[in-house]
Amino acid sequence: MKTPPPPRWLDRLLNWLVAPHLREEVLGDLHERYARRVRRLGERQARSGYWREVLAYLRPRFIKRQPNEYPQPNPIAMLTTYLKIAWRNIRFSKTFSLINGFGLTLGISCSLLVFLVIMHETSYDRQHKNADRIFRVETMNKNYATPHAGTYTELSSVLKEAPEFEAVVPIWNEWGRGLSIPASGDSFKERIAFVDPAIFQLLDYRWVAGDAPSALSQPNRVVLTESYAKKFFGTTDAIGKTIRYDNSQDLQVAGVLEDYPVTTNFPFDVLVSFPTLKRVNPGYDSHGWTGFGDNHQIYVLLKSAFQPQQLAKRFHDIQVKYQKDPKTVENQQFVLNPLSEVHYAYNLSGRQANPKLLRMLGLIGVFVLLIACINFINLTTAQTLKRAKEIGVRKAVGSSRGSLMIQFMAEAGLVTFLASLTSVVIAWLLLPFIASLMGLPLHTTDLFTWKTGAFLVAILGLTTLLTGAYPAFRLSGMPPIWALKSNKLPQGERRISLRQGLVVVQFTISMILMSCALFTNRQVSFFQQADLGFNKNAIITVSLPENQPEKLRSLRVQLMESPQIKEVSYSFNSASAESNWMQGIQYRENAEIKEVRTQIKMGDAHFLDTYCIQLLAGEKLQDADTLSALPKVLVNEIFLQRVGISNPEAALGQKVYFGDGSQLAIIKGVVKNFHVNSLHQKIDPTLIQVVPNHFYQAGIKLQSEKPTPQAIQTALTTLVKAWKTTFPHEVFEYKFLDDTLAQAYHNEARTVQLIEASTLVAILIACLGLFGLATFTAEQRTKEIGVRKVLGASVASLVSLITKDFLKLVLLAGFIAAPIAWYAMRQWLQNFEFKTEINGWVFALTVLLMGSIALATVSFQAIRAALMNPVKSLRSE
Template identity: 40%
Template sequence: MYRNYFKTAFRNLWKHKAFSFINIMGLTVGMTACFLIFLYVRFELTYDAFNTKADRIYRVVTDIKTPSEVLKASGPAWAVPPNMKDEFPEVEAFVRISNQDMLVRKGDIKFQEENAAFADSAFFQVFDIRLLQGDPKKVLNDQMSVVLSETAAKKYFGKNNPVGQTLLFTNDGIPATVKGVMEDMPENSQVRADILVSMSTLTGRFNPGLDGQWGNYGSSAYILLKPHTNAKALEAKLPAFIKKRNGKEEQQSQMYATLLLEPLREVYLYSTRGGSGNINNVYIFSIIAIFILLIACINFINLTTARSTERAKEVGIRKVAGAGKPQLIRQFIGESVIICLISFLLTLGLAALLLPLFNQLAGKQVSEGIFSNRQYIGLLFLAAVAIGLLAGIYPALVLSSFKPIIVLKGRFATGVRGLLLRKGLVVAQFSISIALIIGTIIVYRQMNFMRSRDLGFNKDQTVILSTDGDQGKDAFKEALKSIPSVKAVSLSSSAPGTGNPAAYSEIENKKGDLQVANLDLYFVDFDYIPLYNIKLAAGRAFSRDFLTDTTQAMIMNETAVKLFGYSSPEEAVGRRFKQWGREGKIIGVIKDFHFRSLQQDIKPLTMRIEPGGCNLASVKIAAGNVPATLAAIESKWKSTMPNRPYSYQFLDDLFDRQYRAEERFGKLFLNFAVLAIFISCLGLLGLAAYSTMQRTKEIGVRKVMGASVPSIVNLLSKEFLKLVVISFFIAAPAAWYFMTQWLHDFAYRTPITWWIFAVAGIAALVIALTTISFQAIKAALTNPVKSLRSE
């Protein structure tokens, strides 16, 4: 019996090749897209899951309340973690991690390592990063101890054993001993570094006394709690702990810290303090995956039930021959499962082919290969069987319910309910497709809005080079002035988009009092403001004509002026300030400019002349022969800073890097939207073909009676186009709501205008009309004699 079912199923598939192709192709594309999205979502949701003690690891973060605002820091003060370990028996271990660029040398090999970090000795006790060589309890105990990843070990030592070998750090070539080699940290880990240096190197040698500082925030910190510890109960004890250890200093500085504990597994997707993931994007892609699979299943149901009249006689004969309804249901569900299993096999091949491209689009190694996690293949197989069962149930019930007497007499016709169902499913398909078109337009408008918005400064043709405090930086700046294509050079602590420190500040407010605030701070030189063409709102810029500008002058932005109660920039000029050991007056106010991502509001910013803190070179170059200019800059670099590797970035690339996550999201959104539309069109093509075939004789009669080709195309198209119009009115409000919620993550966002919906509606109509017209025009051009003979 089952052998006969298989024979019948494959004969039916082969007999109707076009419908079989559309069904299998739609399911294959849908399942492939769904599987790739599943890999992405699974990757995002399993960040830090490799840590077996993840349920006991918490990140320590801080709310810092000042008279002006509440600052949300992504870490505690340096002194907090070691003192928590001493104070609370619930804390088993702590790790502070400070990511820093480091100049590393070994003989002629030298790299400015961007993926390096200082870490406390308990690092390998807290995190499950496997050491390949070395004792996890000792490798980070001593000053100038280093642990390399496998990749870094090969880079510096090749095939030789690195343990016990020496590397030179910083400009001074300070020797450090390699104590261990660790496996490369997982891609979906928040803590990532190729080089770990013992924290005692930083707190004991480079910056002595750092362990005792309660007002300095410069590292991430994680604590490992003992088993069965209640994290909320511990968090409730932290206010008293801070008051006991640092209460007097807080009163004096008027800055009050509140410590909070974030579960490790929630930091990446849910934290608002430096968690680089976005749970909303995970939700969106999960919904898109469901929609794409739903569209593919709708195609299957639509095409199968539409073809029910062709199989009516087969059902009638089978029933007369003694087949019962359960047998027929099993047969038709079996055919559905067979189609899905064929799609499953094709999905494996297509997913394997597309995975490298998908990894590239996602900007991360979502999966090394589709067979790297075999349980996922098993899940895909079960999903294929489930889709076959669920998608096949309704067509099986419809086909098995035909009455043999009626169908064998030839009086069978599809019912109104079946027709309404097919129309409803088409509406559902195109509602999803139109919503995705609207979403894609809004996502790309937001990306273009961020790129094209006036940032308040000039970032064009600007090269950024990090000197990392090299003693030759001033000589390098002077040497660049001799290059004709170099227009201007400036040294500073930060450039827009590169990050900057915050400083404890006291600024005279409108009442005449010194108001405490934690303000963003740029150390600059006299050439910085002119180079970036930052506009003045009041007062003056730094000038070499005023000797006190190097020690007693500050410039702030318009947002800072408002923070201290001034109604105009002019009112702030001449007011007093105290900041990091400096005292003086505000000499000028600059207009607000976007020195951070457009996802964030402009923050209060201060600028001071501080040559010792200016390690970043900004070089404005002419737009002519850029390669020659870069070669000339490299030559000056090597002659003035020979021990430092030459590396540069263009500021516009550096600034745009802030939006890479959104760009990747936009590209993925676009690709999956196109897939959804493609699958919808496949289904529409199949239905149009079937509808045309059903009306072959009618078309022949109309042509004989003088109907034109356009009138026949209109006849066959208008019913489907009506469904697309209905879909638009369903999709538009839903898309507006969800995309409005998505845009809320951006401080500066594009408006959602009416023409977006108009474009999406017209695009859907054009796509549908193009799809339908292929069959409609073909039918309209067919010889009517041939059409009339077809029945």
């Protein structure tokens, strides 16, 4: 029989009074008990019992209203649930999770190491409070794109009179001078900086002892850093103690500074008062306007009311007043380079950063991380069918799209978090190697700074968004009815096309990196094998502590007694050097004056023989040429072209004038062009003359072009013995010229190594993704492969069936990558005056190599699937 319903008005009362989240449970229990009473006791007693039970629920506990129909769950509990489900899914798909995790680990590790390098290189001299107002005065020649860091010696005293500057600081840098401690007899060879006292107004030094106003105000005063005070005297209590400069001048310690940070372009440990320079170097001209070198630099502190652009007229007026020559004024100008840019050009730290290399590093970091994210997206969406029924069931029982998206984002976040932790360990292991490769003072402690932590948090959030957003959006939008009833992709679905596009992006990036690695390697090889116009092999260079003619003659006689030594030459520097002496040289033809900005090479009569520089016309220089009324000089072919002399023979006997024309010389010979600079620059017009008081280096040519270790050791033994006899109190140091010249291409060598390393990482990540997709494809086509095998398909045809689609993507990536790589290399090679050619076969080789790697990656899974027993794939779902 049908049970009569309870009083409806009582139900309405309960619906109105009882809390919404309790209403369903209360009404259900009451109705069940009412139905049992009707069957057992009758309708009348059942109604009475219903009355009593309804009134019993009229208590605050039950009638308290809630804001929502159902209470919101605890967010922490929900997040924990999401993470638990994410961990289970990761464990369930071990292969794909490992591929995703390993790829992300490599990508984040690469990005983290790149970040540390860029952060270090961009932090130089940021610690100074007036850093935004500090500039270096540089000399710009209109015929050259790059200004010179050095400038004229008198310019500093002239600028001190200008009202725009708060401080003007001249710095004279000497790379290796002899220092000795009279009290202990110890000798050292150290870098010296002669500085104006205003340097302490310019830069923020911290004093351990002494004070800024008086420390370097007098001649023969020196200030040391803490570490050098301990090195020289064993203590920082060094005020009043004596250091002897080049065994000729005693310097009194007037102050001790705290050690400077590693991120500075002013790594001065021994600062000598500027007035001392004239005493130790009588040849120093404090009123020079004819020549300059990069060792003399001027830094200024601009007053806050002025901008660098406002100094153009001031500099022009100085040129007109002091340089006199209208052509010099027209072709040359002074510019201000901000302190923030000094690290990217020639500076006094001895090393410089390359902004293009830093940008390239940043792009590499982004590309490698992008490839890893693409892997995650591809492999996650590839598993759509495996997750389809899960998604369908959850949506059927009421799960919202938002909760599903949170679930997929939680999975991506968990994988990314674990990858980030692992990447910190990998970066900790690799950082010493990267620091050595880049020549940077990076330490593992740099991984544990707040900046690095903030970067990791940002990378974690960004990577989670990149890897999780698209899969979450696409998978959570699947219709539940399709997911539960079908095992095929819905009509119009374009996930396969998207995955193919992402694979193309991956391999396009990898091919670009590979092409760039091949081209940069060729350029560095070109540098190493290029004909420099002189012989750099088997030459030992030694800096000279002094250039007294008697001592230099004695040293040469002793060295030439060794059968391992072929020739000895004294000069200002080597045939090719980064630091050179530039001067304006005039050639007068009738009434016309032609001025040529010329490099001055100062060497003795043995300079050409030592460096094997070819003489085209005339005679070699003699040591006596500097003593005659008209000094003799040699010039190169470029010089003749600039002044308009048609052939070397016609240049012999012609006169050239130095600077303003007050001094002149006779051209005695013409030499073949040789690279006085690195191959980054053009060959400058060059003049060679004998100037003994500017001989600061000895070049020792060995007998054999490829000496054995025993021959080198014998020559060095002779050199050390002769050195101790000639300079008994000086420290002996030597270098091989080819090693020194190789330093000029250190940035390019680093670029090659970094691109090669990043290319390997990118290819590895891309191939991991390809391996995962091939695995998934093989699993999805298991039955198809089984049917084909039963029908007689060969293993080769089945392997071809699986691999051909992937190879098409690789070929497409090659067509896209080639023009991009060509443009990138064309832009990079514009930095060099002498460069290799861009050949098409390099791009073809890149496509061939990447195709072979992709084929090997995919074939492993393809062959495995093709060899599977078809019975296993056909007998059950």
